[in-house]
Amino acid sequence: MRLNQEEKDMLEGKFGKATQKSMEILTTLGEIFEAENMIEVLGVQIAGVSYANLGEAGLEFLTEMAEDGKVKVLTTLNPAGMDRENWQVLGIDEEFAINQNRAIDAFAKMGIITTCSCTPYLIGNAPHYGQHIAWAESSAVCYSNSVIGARTNREGGPSALAAALTGKTPNYGYHLEKNRHGQVLVSVKAPVKGTDEFGVLGKLIGDKLVELGKKIPYITGIPSATVEELKSFCASVATYGGTALFHMEGITPEYNKYPTPDDVKFEINQKDLESTRAELIDDGLEIDFVSIGCPHASIHEIATLAKLLEGKNVKKEFWVTTARPTKKIADETGYTKIIEDAGAKFAADTCCVVAPIKGRFKGIMVDSAKACYYGRAKNKFKVKIGSIEQCVEEAIK
Ligand code: F3S
Secondary structure (H helix, E strand, O other): HHHEEEEEHOOOOOOOOOHHHHHHHHHHHHOOOOOEEEOOOOOEOOOOOOOOHHHHHOOOOOHHHHHHHHHHOOEEOOOOOOOOOOOOOOOOOOOHHHHHHHHHHHHHHHOOEEOOOOOOOHHOOOOOOOOOOOOOOOOHHHHHHHHHHHOEOOOOOHHHHHHHHHEEEOOEEEHHHHHOOOOEEEEOOOOHHHHHHHHHHHHHHHHHHHHOOOOOEEEOOOOOOOOHHHHHHHHHHHHHHHHOOOOOOOOOOOOOOOOOOOOOEEEEOOOHHHHHHHEEEEEOOOOEEEEEEEEEEHHHHHHHHHHHHHOOOOOOOOEEEEHHHHHHHHHHOHHHHHHHHHOOOOEOOOOOOOOOOOOOOOOEEEEEEEHHHHHHOOOEEEEEEEOOHHHHHHHHO
């Protein structure tokens, strides 16, 4: 790999131990993926923040890096294992809370903004078209590459931290134009509306891509999509298909930049959507938990929830998972009061997947296909997908 003088100095330890370790991680990665050089990144988002993922070994690595490491670029965190202000109300045990805060403190010491969210693009860690970043959360990686047209690979925890401490990343993968071309033409022949339906579509396309051994779909037939629908789609297609980039005709900014693929193609009709939705509803389901906000809810979704919950009473555990800055807007506008008066709880900084709640509930209802996947796989819940309105109906009945 070609390194410039600054990068060589980092590698030789002239900027301290944490920067040296970071440059070692990045050059090793660059060599594995045959990157020719390093590029500067505008911002970083770090995943693997929950103490449940980090454990003592991860925490030790962070503490060591925090001895002399300081971030060079704007950096935020993925959701942690708990709401940092409201963990008792959500039933998180004290020992976990203490350890989670030790991890967050280590990140803070390095100058990382300790906003824990999987939607950094909604709360100010937002790149523009064509800019290079190093993000780790799969749904956010897919959103930034596809919807914004920024450029990032899906980083692991250590490589994202290394990018934050150096402001660099190896130039390979989705940073290069040659790797951003659509590979499969997907024609959607049915109307798709709502976060749940876009999640179902993401699962359908993701499953098919795995079957075909392809990664980048070029999707036609979607006349319009909201930010919330696209974030749900991104989370789902990344979960089920490992997709970090898609093009959507008339919607994403690079859709007409590269040749449209036509050698591999498939169609999606109403029946396909219905049968995929059925796969996201378990038999013998008893719902005792409803959660909205995977990926983290936007203020728009919170406003919708407030309208649906006004004057009602939820009979089941109900979480609204969001970024703390979004929660602050909800506090100021009065949405929080309406939602909490109905008995629902805010879970900022965390979500129903990364919180340590395995086995605590029997069945979860969500509007997110990604949450269905991890609700089953990680937390051993039975699952049901539905629209945001259906989730509220279930909670109050
Ligand atoms: Fe975000 Fe948690 Fe879903 S990290 S994408 S809310 S699983």
